[in-house]
Amino acid sequence: xxxxxxxxxxxxxxxxxxxxxxxxxxxxxxxxxxxxxxxxxxxxxxxxxxxxxxxxxxxxxxxxxxxxxxxxxxxxxxxxxxxxxxxxxxxxxxxxxxxxxxxxxxxxxxxxxxxxxxxxxxxxxxxxxxxxxxxxxxxxxxxxxxxxxxxxxxxxxxxxxxxxxxxxxxxxxxxxxxxxxxxxxxxxxxxxxxxxx
Amino acid sequence: xxxxxxxxxxxxxxxxxxxxxxxxxxxxxxxxxxxxxxxxxxxxxxxxxxxxxxxxxxxxxxxxxxxxxxxxxxxxxxxxxxxxxxxxxxxxxxxxxxxxxxxxxxxxxxxxxxxxxxxxxxxxxxxxxxxxxxxxxxxxxxxxxxxxxxxxxxxxxxxxxxxxxxxxxxxxxxxxxxxxxxxxxxxxxxxxxxxxxxxxxxxxxxxxxxxxxxxxxxxxxxxxxxxxxxxxxxxxxxxxxxxxxxxxxxxxxxxxxxxxxxxxxxxxxxxxxxxxxxx
Numbered sequence: 312x313x314x315x316x317x318x319x320x321x322x323x324x325x326x327x328x329x330x331x332x333x334x335x336x337x338x339x340x341x342x343x344x345x346x347x348x349x350x351x352x353x354x355x356x357x358x359x360x361x362x363x364x365x366x367x368x369x370x371x372x373x374x375x376x377x378x379x380x381x382x383x384x385x386x387x388x389x390x391x392x393x394x395x396x397x398x399x400x401x402x403x404x405x406x407x408x409x410x411x412x413x414x415x416x417x418x419x420x421x422x423x424x425x426x427x428x429x430x431x432x433x434x435x436x437x438x439x440x441x442x443x444x445x446x447x448x449x450x451x452x453x454x455x456x457x458x459x460x461x462x463x464x465x466x467x468x469x470x471x472x473x474x475x476x477x478x479x480x481x482x483x484x485x486x487x488x489x490x491x492x493x494x495x496x497x498x499x500x501x502x503x504x505x506x507x508x
Numbered sequence: 509x510x511x512x513x514x515x516x517x518x519x520x521x522x523x524x525x526x527x528x529x530x531x532x533x534x535x536x537x538x539x540x541x542x543x544x545x546x547x548x549x550x551x552x553x554x555x556x557x558x559x560x561x562x563x564x565x566x567x568x569x570x571x572x573x574x575x576x577x578x579x580x581x582x583x584x585x586x587x588x589x590x591x592x593x594x595x596x597x598x599x600x601x602x603x604x605x606x607x608x609x610x611x612x613x614x615x616x617x618x619x620x621x622x623x624x625x626x627x628x629x630x631x632x633x634x635x636x637x638x639x640x641x642x643x644x645x646x647x648x649x650x651x652x653x654x655x656x657x658x659x660x661x662x663x664x665x666x667x668x669x670x671x672x673x674x675x676x677x678x679x680x681x682x683x684x685x686x687x688x689x690x691x692x693x694x695x696x697x698x699x700x701x702x703x704x705x706x707x708x709x710x711x712x713x714x715x716x717x718x719x720x721x722x723x724x725x726x727x728x729x730x731x732x733x734x735x736x737x738x739x740x741x742x743x744x745x746x747x748x749x750x751x752x753x754x755x756x757x758x759x760x761x762x763x764x765x766x767x768x769x770x771x772x773x774x775x776x777x778x779x780x781x782x783x784x785x786x787x
Contacts, residue, residue, distance in 0.1 A: 347568040
């Protein structure tokens with residue numbers, strides 16, 4: 312039986328998935344209610360854009376609904392859910408790249424990152440700082456970015472990240488290390504002092 | 509310890525996934541080497557910086573569950589796939605409606621002899637009947653005037669007849685009521701007076717009777733109206749009471765649902781809190 316609060320919440324999700332697999336739509340609605348915020352925040356950190364994050368979160372739950380009967384090991388639903396979310400993020404990113412190719416405003420985002428990175432002293436407030444860090448996080452290579460989000464914001468263990476991404480624990484650690492190092496380099500270039508934050 | 513090995517251990521230490529023994533050993537390593545210590549501090553500060561990116565609150569989508577428990581997600585999926593074709597469907601639907609209306613109203617457009625003709629039913633291609641001659645118009649006006657005259661004449665005759673009839677009836681009434689009024693004063697006999705009094709009395713009785721009858725009918729109507737109104741009032745009151753009971757039941761149901769939602773939200777916040785605490 313579950314003992315901690317986290318275990319209770321996870322156990323509740325497992326029960327909801329079991330009911331959803333039997334066709335209980337109310338249970339599925341509750342499952343969405345439980346996980347919507349988590350998947351949204353995961354997507355938001357991936358894209359840094361509310362609309363895209365909402366779009367990806369909705370697509371994720373549609374995919375979950377379609378494939379819920381294919382989930383054999385209910386206990387591993389968390390990795391399965393994040394894997395679907397990540398696939399949806401990748402798909403959306405590809406879609407966005409195709410759009411950007413046609414857009415006259417291409418590289419606007421990258422330019423914005425550069426601007427915020429070079430003049431941080433003007434925006435040295437909590438909200439701006441958050442935006443600067445989010446932009447920097449988005450500039451990272453996809454595999455490093457995902458590991459950082461999963462570890463830093465989703466609180467996953469290295470074993471869980473490795474299972475979700477289908478990589479070894481060492482690879483996950485290595486990606487996290489290089490991701491943090493790259494972020495540190497961006498920070499140093501921007502003359503933003505982490506010690507002053 | 510190689511660089512790659514150190515990096516992995518550094519990360520494991522940084523995220524507190526190291527056993528206590530390994531932890532102590534690793535702390536000694538970084539204490540002994542200022543360069544490694546600097547690297548550790550850099551990454552630790554970076555983690556602190558990242559903690560400034562907070563969680564955003566978001567409203568989950570609203571679900572509608574119908575009586576038959578139809579999956580809203582399937583309809584949502586269907587709607588999404590339909591959305592892609594929405595512009596084409598809209599254009600096709602508009603065209604179909606236009607063609608259908610055109611078909612039923614025999615709408616036609618033709619261009620002939622440097623003239624464009626748009627109309628319903630069949631368009632007459634000849635120009636000869638398009639304009640009317642002066643004679644035709646005069647004939648039409650004369651016909652309308654004749655019709656109007658005939659109508660006025662008929663109405664006048666009817667009015668005249670009605671006036672004549674009324675006049676004749678008045679004349680007749682006048683001649684019958686002459687009896688007593690036209691008699692000279694000296695010629696009124698006692699018998700005539702008795703007859704007149706009897707007649708007046710009878711008339712009074714008749715008038716009184718008719719008054720009583722009409723009063724009784726009015727009273728009956730009044731009572732009926734009062735009873736109907738009272739019955740309507742009772743019915744309205746009953747409906748209002750039923751509505752109030754229904755509203756109370758709905759409130760109760762709503763409260764129950766909101767309590768359920770609160771429980772779900774609490775569970776969701778537990779998930780979030782626990783995830784954040786794990787960091």
